[in-house]
Amino acid sequence: MKRTVPLMIVMVGGILMMVQYFIPHQYSQAVFDSYVSWAPIIAAFALILGVGSLTRVHAHKIRRKAENWQYSWAVLIPLYAMPVLAHIWPVSLSGGMDEPSIFHFLFMHIQVPIQATMFSMLAFYIASAAFRAFRAKSALATVLLLAAVIVMLGQVPIGDLIAKWFPQIGLWILRYPNLAAKRAIMLGVGFGILATNLKIIFGVERNWLGGAGK
């Protein structure tokens, strides 16, 4: 019950879904339709697990007054306030029905700017990483450096000023050698995914069972 049944569910479910792809019959289509309607519902419940886990960690920190425990409130309050503000108490900012709600405000003016700024901050870190990666110590590092510089300059107006054909070289690198490397990587990843799929379906790979209750 603890290990065999879940392994059987994986095997039967995996083989069934694989086979239905190759048999375009109304029964196989019905199986697939059930999967399409069931899978998001089950996955949605997994969110409860994540929220419960996060709550447990932060509640534990607050209870024990661990280091920086005050910030845990900054996680827990909006975590529960957002669904309440969205569904149970959708307060608008000025009381009017047409005005944006607090839920909308929190998302648009806290979440969006913070996330955009976090991603933009990577520009600084990527610059420092470039400084280390781009020291042309070997022929291969020089190739990496040249390709990056040509692609970067080819995308901005200065590239056009250097020479009319300069952006074209950047485009050529993106279209041909870059695509060749990406395609090889994609093929490798594809074979890896297929092998892993088969290993999980046939129970060779069992790490996903975890240690829950052995």
Place this chain on the structure above:
Amino acid sequence: MYEIIGIWVGAFFTLAIYSFLYKENPVYRLAEHLVVGISLGYTMAITYDVVLKPRLIEPLLAGGSWILLIPALLGLLYITRFISSIAWLSRYPIAFVLGTGMGVGFPLTMKSNVLRQLEAAMIPFYQEGMPWHMVLGNVVLVLGTLAALIYFFFSKPHKGFFFGTGSRIGIWIIMLGFGATFGFTVMGRISLLIGRIQYLLGDWLHLIE
């Protein structure tokens, strides 16, 4: 008024995140924790709106869709993870999602990651009227893909003409690809940075148009 307060709040949190460039500080930490709570809270609200309400609750309340209780019960089994004596029951929904997901994904991955890629790599080097840079590009594309694959093939030692030379050409192609990808990523991040600076100097301080 709503917009003005929103821009000031957005500017405050933008500066709070950038303050990390100097060093980690309480304002940054507050923003970092807030974003975790808000994003997960937002996901909960949206998941209820687009998944649970239309696909489970409304059909159940309308009656006649009792079969949907099966995925609902399976989903609820996830929560047993919190009770150590019956935590093993959480394997059932995982098994369902994993098994069916792997089964659905297998032919699709075979198609998109393998067959389509192989098909796209098999192109003629030359066709009438093709400019020389395209011919050169096609040669690089076909032979480069093969060489890069040889580089990733570790079951044979990289020696001799086929494996030795192939893998050496392969690493050159991979380096060109990584360089191009890196350059492309840098440009993407820089444009995001420009966007944030425009927000601060334009929307907030009105120093630029």
